[in-house]
Amino acid sequence: MNNLVLAYLGDAVYELYVREHLIKNGLCKVKDLQQTSVKWVSANAQARILDELLEKNFLKEEEIDVMKRGRNAHSHQNRKTDIITYKKATGFETLVGYLYFNDKARLEELMKEVLL
16 A cells, blocks of 8 residues: 555544543543644644654564655655654554554554553
8 A cells, every 4th residue: 555645634633532532531621622732633742653663672573664665655745844854753653554554453552552
């Protein structure tokens, strides 16, 4: 499957996990949910999360390969952030989309690690 399609899916899947996490942790006002979720799903936050996962050696080799393919995919840059941050975020989203299709148990492990 096309890496940017996986990133597109991964973005939606990740946002759903974030929203569910925030609601389960007591946020009930839509305004608060929106403001808080944006902090988790921004390119800057996703790039930071990816860096932390790599630093902890949390990702398996296959997952790193998937992330790198997504990171290196040719895409239109988001003008709100620099290209390095944008590419890291795309790599993270690609990984989430890939795991959603291929290994939901591992996706759950990843989300537990990310949403501590």
